[in-house]
Amino acid sequence: MIITDNLTKKYGDQTVLDHLNLHVKEGEIYCLLGANGAGKTTTINLLLGFIEPTSGSAFINQLNVQENPRTTKLFLAYIPENLMLYPSLTAVENLDYFSGIGGKRLSDSDLKGFLGEAGLQPEAFDKRISTFSKGMRQKVGIAIALAKDAKVLLLDEPTSGLDPKASNEFGLLLQKLRAKGVATLMATHDLFRAKDVATHIGIMKDGRLKQQFKADDISLSELENSYLNTMGYKELAI
Amino acid sequence: MISKTFLKETKELLRDGRVRIAFFIVILLLGLAVWISARQYENVNEQYEAAKMAERTIWENQGEKNPHSAAHYGTYAFKPKYPLSLVDQGVDKYAGTSIFLEAHNRNEAQFSAAADQTGLARFGDLTPDFILLFIIPLLIILLGYNSFTKEREMGTLTLLKSQGISMGKWILGKWTALFTPILIMTAFLFLVAGVLLSGLENFGIFNWSALVVMFLVYVGYYIIFINIVLLISAKTRKSGVSLVISIGVWIIACLAAPKAASNIAEAKHPYPTRQEFTANVLKDKKEGLDGHNPWSKEAKLLQEKVLTEYGVDSLHKLPFNFDGYRMQKSEEHEAEIYFKHYNYLKEQFVQQSHVYRGLAAISPYLPTRFLSMAIAQTDYATHWDFADAAEEYRIATQKFLNDNFAENSEYGNWGYRADADFWKNLPAFDYNPPELDSVLSYNASNLGILGLWLVGSFGLLLFTTKTI
Secondary structure, rough: OEEEEEEEEEEEEEEEEEEEEEEEOOEEEEEHHHHHHOOOHHHHHHHOOOOOEEEEEEEEEEOOOOOHHHHHHHHHHEEEOOOOOOOOHHHHHHHHHHHHHOOOOOOOOHHHHHHHHHHOOOOHHEHHHHHHOOOHHHHHHHHHHHHHHHOOOEEEEOOOOOOHHHHHHHHHHHHHHOOEEEEEEEEOOOOOHHHHHHOOOEEEEOOOOEEEEEHOOOOOHHHHHHHHHHOOHHHOOO | OOHHHHHHHHHHHHHHHHHHHHHHHHHOOOOOOOHHHHHHHHHHHHHHHHHHHHHHHHHHHOOEEEEEHHHHHHHEEEEOOHOOOOOOOOOHHHHOEEEEOOOOOOOOOEEEOHHHHOOOHHOOOHHHHHHHHHHHHHHHHHHHHOHHHHHHHHOOHHHOOOOOOOHHHHHHHHHHHHHHHHHHHHHHHHHHHHHHHHOOOOOOOOOOOHHHHHHHHHHHHHHHHHHHHHHHHHHOOOOOHHHHHHHHHHHHHOOOOOOOHHHHHHHHOOOOOOHHHHHHHHHHHHHOOOOOOOHHHHHHHHHHHHHHHOOOOOOOOOOOHHHHHHHHHHHHHHHHHHHHHHHHHHHHHEEEHHHHHHHHHOHHHHHHHHHHHHHHHHOHHHHHHHHHHHHHHHHHHHHHHHHHHHHHHHOOOOOEEEOOOHHHHHHOOOOOOOOHHHHHHHHHHHHHHHHHHHHHHHHHHHHHHOOO
């Protein structure tokens, strides 16, 4: 579902993404770990078609993102670090708008169904987004993905700033989507959450994918050590 | 998607307290302006009807009198107030409402409303055209300056772009959301004006088609402003910057450009001063026939010519009163002089109008203002037309009186008196302003420029916002 083929992005002489090769299949959750500037967000922006690659290609649902910028977006949902919605609209109205502009016509009960499925409490459905916490907004973001019936989910630091409970709930939601066959690529700093939800984990540094694991093949402490070693903090590794 | 965006934007607007307050203020101002103008229109029209009737009564009841005395006694031509002046008062306030018609002289319109007001009138009046031309564009800025910048600032633009939306449809949705309240407000104003005007007694030449054309001109003006404001919002990153640039454009388009156009037009094609104009007319008059001076060279030449033509050796033997004949010839000569000098003024006016139209390319305000005044029949062209009609009537009146004097009395008989009923034979002054068709045809260039602004601003908005 998500493929990058020698995907490279340069700004002048600076290479921010260097020949990245990824393959995230249906029902997989791939977590990209790395420090700031490792190239995680650049990867997501390239998959969204927000920026053009210097070389290589990105594919969503077997379609080249560069050649099909609008069509590929029809298959994907994106949740940024700080999901911002329209503050003066309610959760239902926001969901109605974002699903409506994608061409979906949903009834009020459908909309509320998706919000409920995303874990939002019913009493919050008709409240304005301006009163929502970040965790609640992320749930609306998931509801947008559910309503869109997205095949691909791109997440950029989605759990950053969430309290442990909200972060845990978010993880459970990702598992639900995984069960529906959604291919997820998540950029994160959160090793614990990555180990918890991912099927595959990659560690990036300086625009390069340094290591890849199957999540089941590695323990949390091994993951932590690998991460610290890759980042060059060998003295901190156990 | 257009309708979804339209509904979303409308909900956001309606839930924004600032927007509700702004709408309330503008609607209140509009209501007040229309009410004030309607009262004013009714009062002026009553005064016009009363003055016209009183003046005609005075004219018809002069009793037995020498026609040339009546010519000097004179009468007034009153400029009617047209129904659409309720919406746009144009130059009416400054141009004068009546022209004194007398022998030998072409007078200018006098008794302007501005002359009767105090210095505070310099601050301007609360009129519908002020709201339509200045305040509603400001409201458009208030509603639309952050239309796109807020999406950037709130972070919703990224989420929107990730949905694979069509930018064109999204922009059209936003455009419709901004246009609809403005359209409703403008339509409401014009509907109220139409109902008020058609409900007034003696509303004269009011017709709905002129009101509809005027409405369309204003709608076009607002569309241009909406396009410009959205374009600025789409191309700037911060709402504050967008607001400042939009207000800057409003200042240039609505305040600076008209004044600059006026200065440039006056500098390129100046009118003579009143002193120069009067001196030039007087000089030409002195060089020609003076009806009251039978001893002048010109009067003697005319006398010789007429005696030869009729084959007589004395003015007493002519079949008409030569005094009356000379008066008429003097009037014709003076009318030619006035025609020449006023024609020069008119030529300057036409040249200035060309400058205005040329400069209309820098501001949509200018063609809109000219079209609005022209359709309301409160522009200078209509005033000129009225002044010309009054002058034609003056010339016809003088001929009517001089012919009676010449045909019904003998040379030297200044004691001749026309019958008391004679004055009724002079038709009353009845001015019909240009029809809507000819107004629009005269203003074809303004319509064209407004059309270009419309198409250009739309094209620019859609073309440059493809990549937000």
